[in-house]
C-alpha cells in the first residue's frame with residue numbers, strides 16, 4: 001500500500017462522513033416520496049414539514065462537518081496517483097460539499113418566500129421572514145431540484161471512483177474513510193502523523 005494511503009481521516013471526520021451519507025440517502029428518498037403526495041391535502045403539509053425539519057437538522061450537521069474539514073487537514077493523496085486524478089478527487093470533493101450545502105440552503109430559502117414558512121416537526125410554526133413571492137420561491141425550488149440531481153450524479157461518480165480503487169488499484173483507499181475497528185484497519189499503525197489530525 002502506498003505510504004500516504006495508510007494515513008486516515010480522523011474518527012470525527014469518518015463518523016460525520018458515514019452519518020451524513022446515510023441521512024442524505026434517506027432525505028433524498030423522502031424528497032422523492034413527497035412527489036407522490038397530492039398537493040393541497042393535509043398529508044402533504046404534514047410530510048413536507050417533516051422533510052423541511054429533518055433537512056434543517058441535516059444541514060446543521062453538514063455545517064459542523066464543513067467546520068471540522070476546514071480546521072482539520074485531510075490525509076494527503078499519494079504522489080503515485082496521477083496528477084489529474086488528484087485534481088479530479090479534490091474538485092469532486094469540493095463539488096460534493098457545495099451540493100451538500102446548496103440543498104438545505106435552497107430548501108430553507110424557498111420555504112421563506114412562501115406563505116407556508118416552516119412548521120418545525122409540525123410543532124412550532126416558524127413564520128417566513130421573506131415575502132410570499134412566487135418567482136423567488138420557484139427560483140429556489142428549482143435550485144433545490146438541481147442540487148438534488150447534481151448530488152445524486154456526484155455521489156454515483158464518487159462511489160464508482162472508490163470501486164475503482166478497490167477493484168483495480170487495490171490501494172486500500174477505502175480504509176482512509178473506514179472506522180478503525182475493522183480487521184484490516186486495525187492493522188494500520190495506531191499513531192498517525194500530525195497531518196492526519
Ligand code: HEM
Nearest residue numbers: 027028031032052055056058103104107108111144145148
Ligand atoms: C438536507 C438535504 C435535503 C435533501 C437531500 C433534499 C432532497 C429533496 C428531494 C430529492 C426532493 C424532490 C425533488 C425536488 O423537488 O427537488 C425535495 C423536495 C422538497 N424539499 Fe428537500 N431536501 C433537503 C432539504 C430540504 C430543506 C432543508 C427544506 C426546507 C426547509 C426542503 C424543502 C423541500 C420542499 C418544500 C420540497 C418539495 C418541492 C415541491 O414538490 O415543490 N428540503 N427535497
Ligand code: HEM
Nearest residue numbers: 021024025069074093096097155158159162173174176177
Ligand atoms: C451521500 C453520499 C456521500 C457523500 C455526500 C460523500 C461525500 C464525501 C466527501 C465530501 C468526501 C471528501 C472528504 C474530505 O476530504 O473532507 C468523501 C470522501 C470519501 N468517501 Fe464519500 N460520500 C458519500 C458516500 C460514500 C460511499 C457510499 C463511499 C464508499 C463506497 C464513500 C467513500 C469515501 C472514501 C473512501 C473517501 C475518502 C477519499 C480519500 O481518501 O480521499 N463515500 N466523501
